[in-house]
Amino acid sequence: MKRILKLMMVLMCCFTKMVFAQQEAQFGQYVFNGMYINPAYTGYKEELYLQAFARAQWTGVKGAPQTLSISADEAINDESLGIGAIITKDKIGAQNSLNASANFAYRIKLDRTETNILAFGLGVGVMQAGLNGNLLDPIEQGDNRIPTGSVSQITPDISAGIHYSNEKFFIGFSANNLLGKSLSFFGDYKLLNVKMQPHFYLSAGVALPFADDFVFKPTFLIKDDLHGPTSLDLNAFLLVKERFWIGGVYRSSVKLYPKSNLQSNLTARSAVGLISELFVRSNLRIGYGYDYSLNKLSNYDYGSHEISVGYYLVTKKSRRPKCYF
Numbered sequence: 001m002k003r004i005l006k007l008m009m010v011l012m013c014c015f016t017k018m019v020f021a022q023q024e025a026q027f028g029q030y031v032f033n034g035m036y037i038n039p040a041y042t043g044y045k046e047e048l049y050l051q052a053f054a055r056a057q058w059t060g061v062k063g064a065p066q067t068l069s070i071s072a073d074e075a076i077n078d079e080s081l082g083i084g085a086i087i088t089k090d091k092i093g094a095q096n097s098l099n100a101s102a103n104f105a106y107r108i109k110l111d112r113t114e115t116n117i118l119a120f121g122l123g124v125g126v127m128q129a130g131l132n133g134n135l136l137d138p139i140e141q142g143d144n145r146i147p148t149g150s151v152s153q154i155t156p157d158i159s160a161g162i163h164y165s166n167e168k169f170f171i172g173f174s175a176n177n178l179l180g181k182s183l184s185f186f187g188d189y190k191l192l193n194v195k196m197q198p199h200f201y202l203s204a205g206v207a208l209p210f211a212d213d214f215v216f217k218p219t220f221l222i223k224d225d226l227h228g229p230t231s232l233d234l235n236a237f238l239l240v241k242e243r244f245w246i247g248g249v250y251r252s253s254v255k256l257y258p259k260s261n262l263q264s265n266l267t268a269r270s271a272v273g274l275i276s277e278l279f280v281r282s283n284l285r286i287g288y289g290y291d292y293s294l295n296k297l298s299n300y301d302y303g304s305h306e307i308s309v310g311y312y313l314v315t316k317k318s319r320r321p322k323c324y325f
Contacts, residue, residue, distance in 0.1 A: 027306055028273060029277075035084060035086060036069065037174055037203065038161040039103040039105060041105070042121055048074040051072075057304040058297055058300075060301045063094070064092070064301065067088065069089070071084060085100070096130045101124065103122070104122050116164075119162070119164075131150070168209075197227060200226075204220060217247070232251070243278070249272070249274075273304075276289075290305055290306075
């Protein structure tokens, strides 16, 4: 399997018209902080909230994806404006990227109770995309299509989104990497074209309280980049006494519309997993997620692991933190 992964990377670098496609990182705990996929979520918790997460995907496979991200956001001006920042570092094989974005959300309160909120978000930042040629294993030595050492490029990046929420329901749509097609070539490597593909996200969920101490929360996420398989995440969670989230996720590809560049016999099932989050204190959240591959990778990897830590900073206007979404 390791030889196959190396060969795939080499083949990617040896096409006559090479397109080096940088894709969005895969992670599961966006369900606890939607700002990772939608800038309109910025300021949703109406507190100064800090979060960090780390993910190791397909552990045991050489060159498998590794992702680290930190974020901070807050609602200001009577919660009518959300401001935030997010930094994400992602690595897969010889490919790596570093993204930094400043997010802004204009939040409209639709009723006097101030619980129905429609938000419009914009993320403006930069992306550094890179390739380490030393990590590739060429079939022919001296291939000038493979760079010697590391090469990288910094480009602007824009994301946009819309998000509606109340105490029991949310729905959001967003688009990331909107400047993806404007990336230029790496220096002297005219056949090495690095491109960020725009990604589109549609997510929704509902919180259904029952009994006195339980809330059931089903959600879904559809992710598409117009070229690769469309991904669908189905999640179901249970909140116990507003202290502990426990739930599962099922990830699969779906065919929403024809894509002529995809094989017709691709396996639809992708992964099944467990996600949990504990309120250690009222202002401290710790989460863990585990994914098990349902495709042929399950024969070679030891699953995917993800941890997160979230912290509410106490301010003069602090209230009980929002924990449903």
